[in-house]
Amino acid sequence: MKKLLLAALAAFALSPAAAFQVPPDPAALRDAALASDTVAWDLLEGLTTEVGQRMAGTEAEARARDWAVRRLTTLGFANVRIETFDMPVWVRGEERAEIVSPFPQNLVVTALGNSGATPARGIEAEVVHFENVAALEAAPDSAVRGRIVFITHNMRANQDGSGYGPFGAPRRTGPSIASRKGAVGIVIRSIGTDYHRNPHTGVQNFAERVRPIPAGALTIPDAEQLQRILRRGQPVRMRLTLTPRNIGRRQSGNVVAEVPGSDPSAGIIMIGGHIDSWDMGTGAIDNAAGVAITTAAAHRIMQAGTPRRTIRVVLFGAEEVGVFGGTAYFNAHRAEGNVVLVGESDFGADRVWRMTSNLAAGNSALGDRIAALLAPLGIVRGQTRANAGADLGAWASAGVAAIDLNQDGTRYFDYHHTPDDTLDKVDPEQLRQNVAAWTAMLAAAANAPERIEPSGAARTAGQ
Amino acid sequence: MKKLLLAALAAFALSPAAAFQVPPDPAALRDAALASDTVAWDLLEGLTTEVGQRMAGTEAEARARDWAVRRLTTLGFANVRIETFDMPVWVRGEERAEIVSPFPQNLVVTALGNSGATPARGIEAEVVHFENVAALEAAPDSAVRGRIVFITHNMRANQDGSGYGPFGAPRRTGPSIASRKGAVGIVIRSIGTDYHRNPHTGVQNFAERVRPIPAGALTIPDAEQLQRILRRGQPVRMRLTLTPRNIGRRQSGNVVAEVPGSDPSAGIIMIGGHIDSWDMGTGAIDNAAGVAITTAAAHRIMQAGTPRRTIRVVLFGAEEVGVFGGTAYFNAHRAEGNVVLVGESDFGADRVWRMTSNLAAGNSALGDRIAALLAPLGIVRGQTRANAGADLGAWASAGVAAIDLNQDGTRYFDYHHTPDDTLDKVDPEQLRQNVAAWTAMLAAAANAPERIEPSGAARTAGQ
Numbered sequence: 052m053k054k055l056l057l058a059a060l061a062a063f064a065l066s067p068a069a070a071f072q073v074p075p076d077p078a079a080l081r082d083a084a085l086a087s088d089t090v091a092w093d094l095l096e097g098l099t100t101e102v103g104q105r106m107a108g109t110e111a112e113a114r115a116r117d118w119a120v121r122r123l124t125t126l127g128f129a130n131v132r133i134e135t136f137d138m139p140v141w142v143r144g145e146e147r148a149e150i151v152s153p154f155p156q157n158l159v160v161t162a163l164g165n166s167g168a169t170p171a172r173g174i175e176a177e178v179v180h181f182e183n184v185a186a187l188e189a190a191p192d193s194a195v196r197g198r199i200v201f202i203t204h205n206m207r208a209n210q211d212g213s214g215y216g217p218f219g220a221p222r223r224t225g226p227s228i229a230s231r232k233g234a235v236g237i238v239i240r241s242i243g244t245d246y247h248r249n250p251h252t253g254v255q256n257f258a259e260r261v262r263p264i265p266a267g268a269l270t271i272p273d274a275e276q277l278q279r280i281l282r283r284g285q286p287v288r289m290r291l292t293l294t295p296r297n298i299g300r301r302q303s304g305n306v307v308a309e310v311p312g313s314d315p316s317a318g319i320i321m322i323g324g325h326i327d328s329w330d331m332g333t334g335a336i337d338n339a340a341g342v343a344i345t346t347a348a349a350h351r352i353m354q355a356g357t358p359r360r361t362i363r364v365v366l367f368g369a370e371e372v373g374v375f376g377g378t379a380y381f382n383a384h385r386a387e388g389n390v391v392l393v394g395e396s397d398f399g400a401d402r403v404w405r406m407t408s409n410l411a412a413g414n415s416a417l418g419d420r421i422a423a424l425l426a427p428l429g430i431v432r433g434q435t436r437a438n439a440g441a442d443l444g445a446w447a448s449a450g451v452a453a454i455d456l457n458q459d460g461t462r463y464f465d466y467h468h469t470p471d472d473t474l475d476k477v478d479p480e481q482l483r484q485n486v487a488a489w490t491a492m493l494a495a496a497a498n499a500p501e502r503i504e505p506s507g508a509a510r511t512a513g514q
Numbered sequence: 515m516k517k518l519l520l521a522a523l524a525a526f527a528l529s530p531a532a533a534f535q536v537p538p539d540p541a542a543l544r545d546a547a548l549a550s551d552t553v554a555w556d557l558l559e560g561l562t563t564e565v566g567q568r569m570a571g572t573e574a575e576a577r578a579r580d581w582a583v584r585r586l587t588t589l590g591f592a593n594v595r596i597e598t599f600d601m602p603v604w605v606r607g608e609e610r611a612e613i614v615s616p617f618p619q620n621l622v623v624t625a626l627g628n629s630g631a632t633p634a635r636g637i638e639a640e641v642v643h644f645e646n647v648a649a650l651e652a653a654p655d656s657a658v659r660g661r662i663v664f665i666t667h668n669m670r671a672n673q674d675g676s677g678y679g680p681f682g683a684p685r686r687t688g689p690s691i692a693s694r695k696g697a698v699g700i701v702i703r704s705i706g707t708d709y710h711r712n713p714h715t716g717v718q719n720f721a722e723r724v725r726p727i728p729a730g731a732l733t734i735p736d737a738e739q740l741q742r743i744l745r746r747g748q749p750v751r752m753r754l755t756l757t758p759r760n761i762g763r764r765q766s767g768n769v770v771a772e773v774p775g776s777d778p779s780a781g782i783i784m785i786g787g788h789i790d791s792w793d794m795g796t797g798a799i800d801n802a803a804g805v806a807i808t809t810a811a812a813h814r815i816m817q818a819g820t821p822r823r824t825i826r827v828v829l830f831g832a833e834e835v836g837v838f839g840g841t842a843y844f845n846a847h848r849a850e851g852n853v854v855l856v857g858e859s860d861f862g863a864d865r866v867w868r869m870t871s872n873l874a875a876g877n878s879a880l881g882d883r884i885a886a887l888l889a890p891l892g893i894v895r896g897q898t899r900a901n902a903g904a905d906l907g908a909w910a911s912a913g914v915a916a917i918d919l920n921q922d923g924t925r926y927f928d929y930h931h932t933p934d935d936t937l938d939k940v941d942p943e944q945l946r947q948n949v950a951a952w953t954a955m956l957a958a959a960a961n962a963p964e965r966i967e968p969s970g971a972a973r974t975a976g977q
């Protein structure tokens with residue numbers, strides 16, 4: 052039976068003019084997106100220009116949601132809605148770092164998410180340097196107490212972004228370890244790969260029962276300057292001023308839109324990105340691009356006719372500061388048991404170079420068809436297991452099938468979480484390649500005649 | 515006679531171990547610099563690390579002079595001294611630009627030199643855009659009055675830096691024209707060629723009887739963002755806050771050092787760079803590099819034995835804000851009539867690609883010898899006339915011979931006058947090539963047996 056269906060599908064794919072009820076040719080949809088998509092660029096340019104930064108829980112993020120509802124409605128999506136949730140909000144204040152002695156000069160710093168605050172006049176202390184988190188952990192408390200800890204790292208740019216995990220430790224765990232050991236503050240070498248005077252912020256959470264301390268990121272040129280100064284061997288004193296505030300719980304929200312399918316029993320394909328951004332850039336690569344790519348691809352499927360499966364696009368709120376939107380959505384909807392496939396785009400706008408999945412053995416033919424559709428875009432098939440990104444990862448962990456379209460991350464950490472995350476960093480041609488890849492994947496998956504099975508992970512979300 | 519001397523020189527040049535009184539082989543000195551110079555890097559790293567920014571007329575610039583005196587003395591230079599002068603000093607204050615409507619968001623701005631100040635709460639006005647200075651000039655005053663003028667340009671990176679002249683007009687003359695027409699403020703697209711959120715400052719002077727208005731530079735991503743917002747066709751209101759101050763006259767100074775020559779009648783060769791920098795970066799390419807290159811080259815000549823001509827290295831103060839140091843030095847010393855050749859390094863640290871001169875016809879052989887020494891470094895001979903740079907240009911204009919060693923400027927305006935002008939932008943290998951070129955030129959010129967003649971320009975400074 053499956054063989055017969057596949058043969059029928061192949062026949063349809065060869066039909067140049069897909070008639071009513073005949074699934075559109077995924078390859079043709081792919082090639083049209085690659086040649087001429089403008090929807091993604093318009094969305095990306097619109098969100099970054101007409102809203103700009105959209106920090107989670109702020110009125111800017113609320114304007115972004117309203118903007119998205121207007122655009123999604125205009126594009127013809129169904130069931131466009133906002134699902135709100137509450138979350139704690141932290142906002143940036145004054146930010147200054149100054150070498151007091153032996154060589155007075157200013158350094159460029161920004162606060163990490165959830166940083167504690169200094170008094171308005173700042174704090175002044177001697178700087179103590181550690182080459183990594185392990186060195187800080189190994190140090191006696193007496194070497195840290197009353198000082199400003201400075202942690203560096205050796206992150207390099209990798210295509211698959213794999214440096215961010217291990218080399219991001221100074222940001223994620225450095226502040227808590229430093230606080231436990233009695234440091235009065237911490238500055239890290241920005242978790243990034245560029246040499247510009249734009250610091251990389253990012254979230255960190257103090258561990259339980261750890262006193263929040265001021266925690267900042269120096270730009271990479273500033274971090275290397277501080278290392279050069281320290282190498283002179285004299286005590287280095289820094290004045291650090293960071294005055295962020297926790298302003299309590301505020302409303303955020305997820306924006307949802309759908310391309311209704313013809314067969315409710317076939318389950319829902321859920322894709323998306325996150326609509327919030329950090330506050331310093333305009334969040335072009337992180338993550339207006341993902342919003343634009345997934346929306347544009349779903350729109351192309353809609354334009355080509357009613358797919359078998361409903362495609363749901365979710366533009367998540369409050370990802371950057373703790374995946375609040377993704378968590379709220381999962382908790383609210385997991386019991387519905389109708390999501391059969393998930394995938395998020397949240398790694399910039401450079402070309403997709405690899406597809407990975409967690410498809411069940413019974414869906415290997417579907418995986419093969421998608422891989423074959425992606426190969427002409429230069430996309431290889433990876434052997435690692437898809438995780439569906441931060442916002443949809445809970446679904447994949449719960450056993451829902453997931454497909455990841457991995458983007459080239461070589462440049463990503465040059466701009467990630469910095470003021471430099473702006474529209475000019477996006478290459479329109481690579482953006483179109485992303486839309487083409489998502490369009491091809493969606494065309495194949497939304498119209499797949501076979502059942503899309505749970506991945507066989509520890510827990511299953513049902514189908 | 516000249517022929518005989520040249521033949522003798524050629525013979526000496528072949529001698530592997532130059533004996534006392536025998537001029538060292540310029541090619542050997544050149545190659546040694548290229549292979550192994552560390553003095554320039556040490557100076558560059560030291561000045562940018564141990565002093566950092568050194569805004570003209572501030573205590574930081576004074577610390578830079580003291581630093582230079584210590585280093586030049588340690589290196590063995592003679593007659594190391596500071597010659598002070600007074601100058602008006604302008605210092606940066608708060609800097610913010612905000613789109614109030616229709617799309618509220620912050621832009622990154624910095625004040626141009628000698629900018630007027632807004633009140634502490636800023637000014638708010640509608641933005642009016644002009645594509646260049648000519649369009650602003652052609653506009654009726656009614657289109658400008660009460661508004662914030664925004665001027666853009668189309669500067670592109672050129673190897674010879676030739677974009678800076680024509681495309682720098684918005685900075686140099688835009689503020690005065692805007693003020694005359696009744697603008698309440700002006701923001702320009704930064705005069706630069708990069709896409710980073712680091713604005714390019716730079717000096718401008720309000721024309722006589724023109725009221726100073728707040729004048730800032732937006733980063734290039736921000737300028738393009740503002741253009742996109744304006745293209746929506748709605749009135750755009752900006753709040754601009756720039757609170758710089760004129761703090762009156764302060765002391766600056768030039769640092770002078772010499773490699774004494776054996777023949778006082780042969781005249782002095784004067785080279786150098788400027789020791790001041792803008793306040794946002796550490797002035798690595800502008801112009802710790804020039805300080806380092808010329809000092810290191812003079813030091814190499816000194817180490818090789820006593821040259822025929824004295825080499826004087828001048829590290830000028832207060833170049834950025836109006837060439838106060840160069841002007842003070844020229845006025846104080848022009849009457850001495852003993853300078854026969856000048857050259858400044860003030861265009862970064864990328865490789866020298868071209869040599870130009872204004873040598874008199876009678877010195878064509880000297881020019882040929884220098885060009886031949888530079889060719890192995892990949893340096894071509896240009897046909898334009900050397901101008902000796904901002905600080906030494908007055909000497910060239912007054913008829914003193916000048917040699918320019920033009921550096922590759924392709925990257926220069928990515929960093930020029932921004933926070934991004936830091937040590938990491940310097941390529942040590944290209945820095946050594948610069949030292950090699952200057953060493954070769956100095957070796958040939960300082961020991962040239964012939965008279966170095968005035969260039970034949972309008973006025974002659976004597977010899």
